[in-house]
Amino acid sequence: MADTTRKWDASPAANAPDNEEWQQFLAGAAKEKARKEKKEEMDKQKNENKNLKTPMTGKDWIKFAVLVVIAISFILPIxxxxxxxxxxxVAVSNEPFSFPNSESFVGFENYTNGIEKIDFFPAFFTSLFITVFAVAFIILCTSMCAWFITRVKTWYTKLMYLLFAFSMIVPFQMVMYPMSFVANQLSLDNMFGIIIIYLGFGAGLSVFMFAGFIKSVPLEIEEAAMIDGCGPVRTFFMIDFPILRPSAITVAILNAMWIWNDYLLPTLILNRQKTLPMAIQYLRGGYGSIDMAAMMAMLVLAIIPIIIFYFACQKYIIKGVVAGAVKG
Amino acid sequence: MEKAIKKWFPLFALPTLVAFVIAFLVPFIMGLYLSLCKFKTVKKTEFVGIDNYIKAFSQDNDFLNALWFTTKFTIVSVVTINLIAFIFAMLLTKAIKGTNVFRTIFFMPNLIGGIVLGYIWSMIINGVLYYFGATITTDANYGFWGLVILMNWQQVGYMMIIYISGIQNISPDLIEAAEIDGANAWERLIHVTLPQIMPSITICLFLTLTNSFKLFDQNYALTSGAPGNKTQMLALDIYNTFYGRVGYQGVGQAKAVVFFVIVAAIALTQLYLTRSKEVEN
Incomplete structure (x- = not known):
């Protein structure tokens, strides 16, 4: 492949070998002109930026103050x-808005208590395991499947595409009861089997999104690769997969957010293990009695990894949300 | 080229297809059939026709109450979420200090899961109501507005991000032209900004509509339907019919089919409206 590109680059010069000097002069002049234009553009942009950075007016300060108040009220619950x-x-339910004092302060007792009560760490690692592997499988399998059904046009790929699109409008409640039966019959009711369930139930949205992205990958690149002797498998992994990387991140983030927080599906599918949302719900106990203090501690532990994840890949998350919303 | 790829069906398409059949297609078809049966386990069914559908509506008022509560909640939360998100987006596309920090903060609650959210807000709302000698389950109205506040806190940031990207895509020339023509801020909003961000509005309306209508986790963790199933939404009512009452699995499945039809109708209407707009452009 590299050889062909080099040839294309060389061809224009090869067409006009006799008046090389004139060609060089023309190229130089064009470069100069382009440079000038670019500079003008940049100057303009700089001026605009300066305008943006003019000191805020009184009105702006009021807006800023309002935003600060709202932002604080957004963090306050956490x-x-x-x-x-x-x-x-007792203090959690009777005086939740006052600071802990010498009487109500218990140190880390709620944490140790809660961790023991709900088996926090096993639940945490079950959740982590399921999320990581389900997302990895979804990315790998659905991108391959989407590539196949966009590149091969026959009756069954069209039917598959329709079924995937259809599955997106079906709410979980419609399939949950028979799904837990099927999962149980096929012995998929454990933390390995649930990954297949997530792949199947999440396939609709992911295939649909990948198919949208793959349509924008030019066919010529793939054809060139195949002519150079790449098989379909190598073409997909060497050519398409790297191009699809940004879209794969979008799909991964949307799925990770769904699977990490999912409560109902693992509750119905898993036989023995608990995920984190299930463990937290477990604190409610029978007849509505809730150990609120331990609950607060466990909520903190549940939120911390999410916030770390958020600050680590904030850029991708916000971009992914926009891309996912527009495509979905 | 197509032929070469076609041979690789087992590697490329089969894994996803098999999982899809197991986790979606078979359960979906079984679900349709089971809604016409009386059963306690899937292995022992008795065909009863549309009996379950009649029971779903006539046996008690739970399903209709849940439908009404869900509709009310959906309308209120769609309006409030979109209005607030749009105002935030307008504020954050102005030249104000720290817009990125604000964006980060407003979006954050969206990542927290429904169960966790439900317990955060049940602590706060119960704490406030404690001073009035009540809890969130004293009155259905408390549960309703609690759920609305919770949904706003969770969803506003997400919708705001979509609105911001819409507003940033408006060409500054358009705004400038309107200014030169003497349009004031309000006129610019109504005649320039809003028509230009129609795609964002459609997306946000659709997302908030389906999210609110299908809500389960938050409802389950915040009130669990108390008092007396009055704050029960459709998804929770279906869950309780399935797993709370022995011998009612068929009715639960029938309710689930009705639920599916309503959700599909909303989604298809939405799709139709978006398509017809695309033609206009």
């Missing part, structure tokens, strides 16, 4: 949970 996780059970 801070309240954090504060209450260090208080006695």
């Amino acid at each position: 801070l309240l949970v954090l504060m209450n996780s260090f208080k006695k059970n």
Whole structure:
């Protein structure tokens, strides 16, 4: 492949070998002109940026103050949970808005208590295992499947595409009861089997999104690769997969957010293990009695990894949300 | 080229297809059939025709109440979420300090899962109501507005991000032209900004509509339907019919089919509206 590109690059010069000097002059002049234009553009942009950075007016300061107040009220619920996780059970329900004092402060007792009660760490690692592997399988399998059904046009690929699109409008409640039966019959009711369930139930959206992205990959690149002797498998993994990387990140983030937070599907499918949302729900106990203090501590532990993940890949998450919303 | 790829069907398409058949296609078809049966386990069924559908509506008022509660909740939360998200987006596309920080903060609650969200807000709302000698399950109205506040806190940031990308795509020339023609800020909003971000509005309306209508986790964790199933939404009612009452699995499946039909109708209407707009462009 590299050989062909080099030839294309060389061809224009090869066409006009006799008046090389004139060609060089023309190229130089064009470069100069382009440079000038670019500079003008950049100057203009700089000026615009300067305008943007003009000191904020009184009106702007009011807006800024309003935004600060709203932002604080957005973080407040999380801070309240954090504060209450260090208080006695009675204090959490009776005075949730006051700081812990010498009487209500219990240190990390709620944490140790809660971790023991709900088996926090096994649940955490079950959730992590399921999310990581389900997302990896979804990315690998659905991108391959989407490539196949966009490149091969026959009756059954068209039918598959229709079925995948259809599955996106079916709510989970419609299939949940028979799904848990099927999973049980096929012995998929464990943390390995549930990955297949997630792949199947998440396939609709992921295939649909990948298919949308693959349509924008030019066929010529793939054809060139195949002519150079790449088989379909190598073509997909060497040519398409790298091009699809940004879209794969979008699909991965949307699926990770869904699977990590999912409560109902694992509750119905898993036989013995618990995921994190299931473990937290487990604290409610029978007849509505809730150990609120331990609950607060466990909520903090559940939120921390999400916030770390958010700050680590914030750029991708926000981009992915926009791309996912527009495509989906 | 197509022929060469076609041979690789087992590697490329089969794994996804098999999982899809197991996790979606078979359960979906079974679900349709089971809604016409009386059963306690899937292995022992008795065909009863549309009996389950009649029971779903006539046996008690739970399903209709849930439908009404869900509709009410969906309308209120769609309006509030989109209005607030749009106002935030307008504020954050102006030249104000720290817009990125604000964006980050407003989006954050969206990543927290429904169960966790439900317990965060049940603590806060119960804490406030404690001063009035009540809890969130005292009155169905508390549960309703609690759920609306919760949904706003979770969804506003997400919709805001979509609105921001819509607003940033408007060409500054258009705004400038309107300014030169003497349009004031309000006129510019109505006649320039809003028509230009129609695609974002459609997406956000659709997402908030389906998210609110299909809500389960938040409803389950916040009130669990209390008091007396009055704050029960459709998804929770279906769940309770399946797993809360012995011998009612068929009715639960019938309710689930009705639920599916409503959700599909909303989605298809939405799709139709978007398509017809695309033609206009």
